[in-house]
Amino acid sequence: MLILDCPYCGATCDETELTAGGEAHLTRHGPGSEDVDFETYLFMRENPKGPHFERWRHAAGCGKWFHAARHTVTMQVFGTYPAQTVEPPQEILDRISEAHPGWSWRSYGDRT
Amino acid sequence: MRRYSAFAIAREALRHHTGWGRAWKAASPKRRYDVVIVGAGGHGLATAYWLGKNHGITNVAVLEKGWLGGGNTGRNTTIIRSNYLQDPSAALYEKSRSLYETMSQDLNYNVMYSPRGVLMLAQTEHEVRGYLRTAHANKLQGVDTRFLSAREVKEICPILNIEGPRYPVLGGLWQPRAGTARHDAVAWGYARACSDMGMDIIEQCEVTGVIRDGDKATGVDTTRGHIDCGKLGIVVAGHSGRLAEMSGFRLPVESVPLQALVSEPIKPCMDIVVMANTVHGYMSQSDKGEMVIGGGTDSYNAYTQRGSFHHIEETVRALVETFPMISRLKMLRQWGGIVDMTGDRSPILSKTPVEGIFINCGWGTGGFKATPGSGWAFAELMAKGHSPLAEAFSMDRFRQGRFIDESVAAGVAH
Numbered sequence: 001m002l003i004l005d006c007p008y009c010g011a012t013c014d015e016t017e018l019t020a021g022g023e024a025h026l027t028r029h030g031p032g033s034e035d036v037d038f039e040t041y042l043f044m045r046e047n048p049k050g051p052h053f054e055r056w057r058h059a060a061g062c063g064k065w066f067h068a069a070r071h072t073v074t075m076q077v078f079g080t081y082p083a084q085t086v087e088p089p090q091e092i093l094d095r096i097s098e099a100h101p102g103w104s105w106r107s108y109g110d111r112t
Numbered sequence: 113m114r115r116y117s118a119f120a121i122a123r124e125a126l127r128h129h130t131g132w133g134r135a136w137k138a139a140s141p142k143r144r145y146d147v148v149i150v151g152a153g154g155h156g157l158a159t160a161y162w163l164g165k166n167h168g169i170t171n172v173a174v175l176e177k178g179w180l181g182g183g184n185t186g187r188n189t190t191i192i193r194s195n196y197l198q199d200p201s202a203a204l205y206e207k208s209r210s211l212y213e214t215m216s217q218d219l220n221y222n223v224m225y226s227p228r229g230v231l232m233l234a235q236t237e238h239e240v241r242g243y244l245r246t247a248h249a250n251k252l253q254g255v256d257t258r259f260l261s262a263r264e265v266k267e268i269c270p271i272l273n274i275e276g277p278r279y280p281v282l283g284g285l286w287q288p289r290a291g292t293a294r295h296d297a298v299a300w301g302y303a304r305a306c307s308d309m310g311m312d313i314i315e316q317c318e319v320t321g322v323i324r325d326g327d328k329a330t331g332v333d334t335t336r337g338h339i340d341c342g343k344l345g346i347v348v349a350g351h352s353g354r355l356a357e358m359s360g361f362r363l364p365v366e367s368v369p370l371q372a373l374v375s376e377p378i379k380p381c382m383d384i385v386v387m388a389n390t391v392h393g394y395m396s397q398s399d400k401g402e403m404v405i406g407g408g409t410d411s412y413n414a415y416t417q418r419g420s421f422h423h424i425e426e427t428v429r430a431l432v433e434t435f436p437m438i439s440r441l442k443m444l445r446q447w448g449g450i451v452d453m454t455g456d457r458s459p460i461l462s463k464t465p466v467e468g469i470f471i472n473c474g475w476g477t478g479g480f481k482a483t484p485g486s487g488w489a490f491a492e493l494m495a496k497g498h499s500p501l502a503e504a505f506s507m508d509r510f511r512q513g514r515f516i517d518e519s520v521a522a523g524v525a526h
Contacts, residue, residue: 042510044364045366072413072414
């Protein structure tokens with residue numbers, strides 16, 4: 001069972017208290033955008049076998065959306081952070097690099 | 113290839129079964145093939161089979177990183193049906209179902225196709241209207257389905273509790289020629305037939321890279337060396353995203369675990385497949401007597417092949433409510449497979465942005481039933497560059513907004 005810490009209320013929640021919201025940090029496209037932009041925004045997904053950034057809602061608690069960094073094979077959680085950000089905190093990126101040298105996810109990753 | 117027959121059994125019985133050969137030969141990779149298929153599951157092997165059978169292309173290799181049929185082919189709940197709502201889906205799944213009817217004879221391999229009938233319960237007014245609509249659509253598509261009353265449902269499946277406290281059964285969508293087949297045998301039968309046509313089935317051979325010359329694919333790097341190919345077919349279900357990444361294009365697909373479980377064997381009590389999509393559980397009885405139960409998908413991406421425990425709890429709770437007699441049944445095994453989900457819950461059978469690469473993926477939670485038809489259409493697409501059955505399932509449909517929306521029509525369970 002997946003366990004995440006809600007970064008708002010501090011509660012340690014198992015996944016039955018949470019609602020999964022899919023991939024995080026999507027670039028949203030509005031009216032007037034090209035078809036290919038809508039396709040990317042609505043359907044194209046990173047779907048990594050490795051570190052992943054995703055959205056979660058503390059549905060049975062404070063009700064707020066937050067982000068989590070998680071490995072899709074080992075299920076290791078690298079940390080959670082508030083949703084009011086456009087990119088993951090550096091300390092979480094560092095933590096992933098430490099555990100998985102050479103990882104990459106969209107423009108993020110370990111370039112060493 | 114030695115044909116299997118009653119006579120062969122008698123002959124082997126007289127000589128201590130020393131004459132049975134390997135069903136398919138253990139091949140080592142050659143330098144080059146006209147077609148390389150990645151993934152020796154049911155769909156990949158069916159593709160190779162129809163490439164040889166319908167299009168005369170036999171210089172084919174099927175590469176498998178694990179063992180043959182060890183992915184979702186060996187992990188599904190073996191249900192075959194074609195009661196879909198949309199025309200392109202009904203055409204493809206009905207083609208597939210009809211190919212199952214003659215598969216044992218075609219392959220000379222007993223796949224134990226059992227057209228025992230699939231019943232999808234309607235447990236809300238919404239579901240009743242939805243299934244009536246599907247039954248009407250199926251009539252126009254030439255798919256034999258019928259909407260049954262609650263009384264008829266009880267007659268067909270007496271162990272059902274149709275007066276449940278939460279969701280009484282209001283009726284059901286019945287497809288009498290739907291059913292089950294032995295999933296391993298489908299893969300084994302195709303492998304044997306492919307091997308007999310001279311194709312190489314190479315197990316323990318993982319693709320680690322796709323070689324491109326500009327916009328064209330020319331081969332693959334594998335754990336057993338480099339292999340050149342004329343055309344490359346990717347048929348790897350949950351790992352489609354990985355192969356797409358190696359090939360240099362993106363897919364509208366996400367991989368999630370889907371679970372199933374079986375009970376201890378009991379005496380025959382149910383001779384059809386029942387799907388209860390509102391409470392979300394479905395069940396059939398295997399020939400060994402085990403109750404085969406399908407669970408739900410996890411709500412988040414993972415490659416773990418086990419899934420979250422609470423889904424098991426929800427599924428079992430739903431089934432105990434629907435079939436009270438199983439309340440004290442012990443469960444034997446639980447497992448998971450990684451399924452590739454698309455946005456409209458329909459598969460992708462398509463050319464890709466890279467010339468020479470074709471992809472067959474996105475079957476999500478319901479690929480087993482489509483195995484022969486998927487191979488038929490994908491082989492045609494790979495051989496001729498065009499297939500009427502596959503046409504609507506191209507991957508550019510997401511950009512063009514021509515979705516084949518089966519997420520409502522099919523419910524979640526497959």
